[in-house]
Amino acid sequence: MRLRPTIWFALLLAMTCASSQAESIQAVTEDTSYTYLQDGQVAGPASRVVEAMLQRAGLNDYSLAMYPWARAYDMALQQPAVLIYLIARTPEREPLFKWVGEIMRIEYHLYKLREQPDVQVHSLADAKRFSVGVLRDDVRQQYLQTEGFTKLVVAADNRENFKRLLNRQVQLVPMPEHDARLLCAESGVDYASLEQVYTLDALSSDLYMAYSNSTDDETVTRSRAAFASLKAEGLLTKLMNDHPEP
Numbered sequence: 001m002r003l004r005p006t007i008w009f010a011l012l013l014a015m016t017c018a019s020s021q022a023e024s025i026q027a028v029t030e031d032t033s034y035t036y037l038q039d040g041q042v043a044g045p046a047s048r049v050v051e052a053m054l055q056r057a058g059l060n061d062y063s064l065a066m067y068p069w070a071r072a073y074d075m076a077l078q079q080p081a082v083l084i085y086l087i088a089r090t091p092e093r094e095p096l097f098k099w100v101g102e103i104m105r106i107e108y109h110l111y112k113l114r115e116q117p118d119v120q121v122h123s124l125a126d127a128k129r130f131s132v133g134v135l136r137d138d139v140r141q142q143y144l145q146t147e148g149f150t151k152l153v154v155a156a157d158n159r160e161n162f163k164r165l166l167n168r169q170v171q172l173v174p175m176p177e178h179d180a181r182l183l184c185a186e187s188g189v190d191y192a193s194l195e196q197v198y199t200l201d202a203l204s205s206d207l208y209m210a211y212s213n214s215t216d217d218e219t220v221t222r223s224r225a226a227f228a229s230l231k232a233e234g235l236l237t238k239l240m241n242d243h244p245e246p
Contacts, residue, residue, distance in 0.1 A: 023081035023216055025054065025062040027209075028072040030135075031157050033182040034086060034104070034240075035066065042066050045240045046086050046103055049230070050209055052239060053100070054083075057226035059219060068156040070136040080214040083223075086207035088139040097210035098220045101227035104207050104240060108140060108174045110198040111165065119171050121197040133161040133170035140174045143203055158183065174200055 027042075027050050029035040034046040042064035054062050062083075067075070076084035077096060086103055087093070110127055112119045121127045124147060131151040134141040135158065144152060153170045155161040162183045165173045175183075177196070184191045209227075211220050230236050 025081050027064045027083040030069040033179045048239045053227045057222040076212045082212040085209035088205040089208050099210045100223045102206045106176050108200045108203045109196040110172045111194045114195040130171040133164050133173040
């Protein structure tokens with residue numbers, strides 16, 4: 001059966017429009033010293049990197065949103081066209097996402113209140129004797145659980161976790177130094193009142209942006225190319241270093 005010209009044109013127009021429409025991307029993150037709310041908008045150096053990548057890739061239909069880590073992580077596992085950042089790239093997570101690029105490297109240290117001399121940690125085994133504040137579904141919780149920690153106290157976000165340390169509801173909290181300093185400044189606490197007691201070398205990791213597995217491959221390919229060009233031109237380093245903190 002031959003199609004009338006008007007019908008053929010309508011079908012061709014529909015197919016052209018469908019092929020030209022990119023996915024609407026949800027970029028999701030949690031509240032950290034590199035990703036935070038400023039004037040009601042998701043900001044921070046890592047967020048600027050994500051936006052620069054999406055714009056360079058021509059993926060202009062996007063939104064940035066901040067959630068507790070567990071919710072952001074679940075969205076990236078379950079929904080298409082979700083871009084999650086900053087996420088540690090671990091062997092367990094490798095097949096769960098489509099990885100775009102490394103934004104930064106991070107080290108985690110166990111912190112205690114300096115005025116608690118009874119909390120002595122010289123090894124990972126020592127730390128198991130104390131209560132440790134962690135974030136739900138975060139790589140720190142997952143790692144400590146696999147190491148046999150049984151006194152983990154789970155919080156929804158970094159600020160809640162830090163308050164529990166200050167209020168002595170937990171005795172240790174694993175944090176990067178940058179986060180610890182920023183949380184102290186926000187809380188009006190002298191950073192010197194904290195003490196780094198142990199470095200979790202096994203958790204030193206690269207933090208990435210990554211798409212949900214059901215995201216269209218073309219979107220991922222364009223994003224990877226855009227990110228690679230940002231990095232090659234030195235813009236990744238510039239955006240991470242030059243953006244003001246909240």
